[in-house]
Amino acid sequence: MISIQGKGVSNGVAFGPLFFYKRSDNSISRYEVENTEEEWNRFKAAQAKAIEQLGELAEKARAEAGDDAAMLFETHQMMAEDLDYEESVQNAIQNEKHNAEAAVSDTAEQFAEMFATMDDAYMQARAADVKDVSSRIIGILKGVVQGGIDSPVPVILVADDLAPSETVQLDKTKILGFVTEGGSGSSHTAILARTMGIPAIIGLGKQLPADFEGREAVIDGSTGSVVIDADDATRKMLTVKMEEQKKTQEMLNRLKGLPNETKDGHKMKVFCNIGSPDDVPAVLGNDAGGIGLFRSEFLYLNCDDYPTEDFQFEAYKKVLSDMGEREVVIRTLDIGADKQIGYFNLPHEENPAMGNRALRICLNRPEIFHTQLRALYRASAFGHLCIMFPMVTSLWEVREAKKMCERVKKELQDEGISFSDDVKVGIMIETPAAAVISDRLAKEVDFFSCGTNDLTQYTLACDRQNADLGRFFNPHHTAVLRLLKMVCDNAHKNGIWVGICGELGADLSLTETFLSIGIDELSVSPRSVLPLRQKIRDVNVAQVKDKILQMLMTDENAT
Amino acid sequence: MKTFNYTITDPVGIHARPAGILVKEIKKYDSAVTVTKGEKSVNALKLMALMGMGIKQGDTITVSVDGADEDNAAAEIENFFKNNL
Numbered sequence: 252m253i254s255i256q257g258k259g260v261s262n263g264v265a266f267g268p269l270f271f272y273k274r275s276d277n278s279i280s281r282y283e284v285e286n287t288e289e290e291w292n293r294f295k296a297a298q299a300k301a302i303e304q305l306g307e308l309a310e311k312a313r314a315e316a317g318d319d320a321a322m323l324f325e326t327h328q329m330m331a332e333d334l335d336y337e338e339s340v341q342n343a344i345q346n347e348k349h350n351a352e353a354a355v356s357d358t359a360e361q362f363a364e365m366f367a368t369m370d371d372a373y374m375q376a377r378a379a380d381v382k383d384v385s386s387r388i389i390g391i392l393k394g395v396v397q398g399g400i401d402s403p404v405p406v407i408l409v410a411d412d413l414a415p416s417e418t419v420q421l422d423k424t425k426i427l428g429f430v431t432e433g434g435s436g437s438s439h440t441a442i443l444a445r446t447m448g449i450p451a452i453i454g455l456g457k458q459l460p461a462d463f464e465g466r467e468a469v470i471d472g473s474t475g476s477v478v479i480d481a482d483d484a485t486r487k488m489l490t491v492k493m494e495e496q497k498k499t500q501e502m503l504n505r506l507k508g509l510p511n512e513t514k515d516g517h518k519m520k521v522f523c524n525i526g527s528p529d530d531v532p533a534v535l536g537n538d539a540g541g542i543g544l545f546r547s548e549f550l551y552l553n554c555d556d557y558p559t560e561d562f563q564f565e566a567y568k569k570v571l572s573d574m575g576e577r578e579v580v581i582r583t584l585d586i587g588a589d590k591q592i593g594y595f596n597l598p599h600e601e602n603p604a605m606g607n608r609a610l611r612i613c614l615n616r617p618e619i620f621h622t623q624l625r626a627l628y629r630a631s632a633f634g635h636l637c638i639m640f641p642m643v644t645s646l647w648e649v650r651e652a653k654k655m656c657e658r659v660k661k662e663l664q665d666e667g668i669s670f671s672d673d674v675k676v677g678i679m680i681e682t683p684a685a686a687v688i689s690d691r692l693a694k695e696v697d698f699f700s701c702g703t704n705d706l707t708q709y710t711l712a713c714d715r716q717n718a719d720l721g722r723f724f725n726p727h728h729t730a731v732l733r734l735l736k737m738v739c740d741n742a743h744k745n746g747i748w749v750g751i752c753g754e755l756g757a758d759l760s761l762t763e764t765f766l767s768i769g770i771d772e773l774s775v776s777p778r779s780v781l782p783l784r785q786k787i788r789d790v791n792v793a794q795v796k797d798k799i800l801q802m803l804m805t806d807e808n809a810t
Numbered sequence: 811m812k813t814f815n816y817t818i819t820d821p822v823g824i825h826a827r828p829a830g831i832l833v834k835e836i837k838k839y840d841s842a843v844t845v846t847k848g849e850k851s852v853n854a855l856k857l858m859a860l861m862g863m864g865i866k867q868g869d870t871i872t873v874s875v876d877g878a879d880e881d882n883a884a885a886e887i888e889n890f891f892k893n894n895l
Contacts, residue, residue: 326830329857369864373822
């Protein structure tokens with residue numbers, strides 16, 4: 252028995268043979284052909300095969316993610332049969348006597364070059380599409396197996412890490428779990444595994460040599476352990492665990508399509524927190540009602556310089572159109588404190604949690620804010636957008652931020668660019684100041700969302716990142732819960748809704764409390780949606796409300 | 811031959827998706843369709859050449875439709891531009 256430890260990023264247990272992902276290499280051989288007619292027919296056959304494969308991918312994407320996702324592959328199809336593209340290949344084969352692989356490769360370079368030199372970031376990115384299509388044709392010419400899994404039985408897939416175009420082509424019915432050398436919890440492999448509901452373990456480095464191919468393994472995504480040739484005891488223990496998880500998941504899956512409604516008819520919106528457009532399939536897969544917090548920071552963190560308006564617009568638009576009519580709350584830039592970005596050149600601070608961060612940066616550096624708001628309003632035409640400002644402490648901040656929104660709307664109107672006239676604007680309640688003046692703030696905005704991590708940290712004057720303060724950092728503290736109740740009361744008096752988008756939202760021991768104090772929305776990670784729905788459907792608010800509210804006000808053990 | 815002018819309103823211009831749908835649309839007709847911007851003209855069936863024109867929001871293009879079904883085709887294609895671009 253061999254045990255290896257990695258980091259589990261998607262729960263579940265799987266038994267099966269290890270299979271190493273085989274990536275087609277891009278090298279091609281070049282030679283002169285004698286029979287150019289035969290070579291041309293080879294190309295035509297490969298081209299037809301590629302078009303057929305792309306058609307299948309388009310149908311698969313349509314079934315999994317809708318028409319928009321399918322269009323990508325349909326565009327690739329059209330590129331593969333483009334008249335100029337074909338003519339260039341034909342010329343290289345028939346006149347220059349190049350072999351088909353070389354002819355396609357050269358043609359790809361030529362067209363990619365045309366796109367790459369265009370004066371438009373969007374078109375420049377299309378160079379990758381031409382290359383993608385061409386390597387598919389070359390792969391077919393070379394006889395590479397598409398989808399990378401050439402095994403008659405389902406396997407545990409081992410890879411260094413997988414690119415999005417690779418994950419989408421995998422034959423999902425052949426995969427029991429993922430094991431990768433590199434990757435992170437937010438990598439495509441991790442997201443795919445969570446969406447598929449199968450285990451994934453990452454960060455194994457070079458612990459799995461390629462000659463382990465075909466050996467029986469057991470992986471446990473909750474602990475990150477990979478066991479090869481497990482002994483009977485380990486095997487038995489993990490089998491039991493697998494059965495239990497399967498039962499739980501089946502029970503949860505039955506909740507899909509059902510309302511988040513308590514026994515006595517109180518409804519709660521259950522939304523998701525996401526960090527990138529790639530998380531949307533997991534949101535939809537877990538049947539969430541919308542997105543309660545889209546952290547826009549990833550756009551800034553993944554760049555070496557300020558992301559442009561167009562770049563941001565595309566990302567927001569993608570999420571909004573993928574979510575259709577469901578609400579999407581996008582939080583404006585929230586950096587500073589624990590999230591630092593080099594090119595912002597922010598001076599070092601002694602106390603960054605209380606420093607120049609989030610909305611404060613946006614108000615101090617209006618040009619950054621302006622770009623983001625323009626991208627957001629432009630994207631609003633493609634879905635149901637709500638904009639949320641983080642780290643509010645005063646009324647004037649909200650008014651100044653709203654003024655910027657008005658300016659942006661006016662500009663877009665003057666430029667004839669369409670945007671939705673029904674974009675709701677809300678704020679995060681994550682400082683005690685905002686909670687205390689929430690009666691005034693509620694008159695300025697359309698909704699509140701409580702960030703419980705920061706609200707706890709600021710209320711209890713307790714750094715949440717200091718490991719020595721673990722027992723002092725208590726989000727269940729009566730002070731925090733009383734503030735939440737106060738925020739709810741003030742919101743409802745002014746006819747606006749209030750949510751929680753911090754980790755506390757998924758804390759099932761507080762679900763009854765949240766329902767009792769009148770929280771309208773909980774935004775949690777995609778995986779927590781169904782467990783939360785199950786909990787909500789078990790509660791009878793009328794039975795617990797009085798007791799909970801009384802405890803909140805009189806609890807002698809107030810922590 | 812029928813021609814019409816159209817000014818692009820889509821913020822991203824004639825990008826891959828609408829260009830792809832446009833090619834599909836044009837294939838329905840027998841007429842040859844040419845898109846002209848400034849000095850450059852392309853056969854609108856050629857997806858990559860069409861994308862290569864770099865047609866952006868605010869650009870005015872001329873579309874000419876030539877063939878047996880040009881009356882109907884020109885009207886439908888003009889509608890397509892209005893609805894998608």
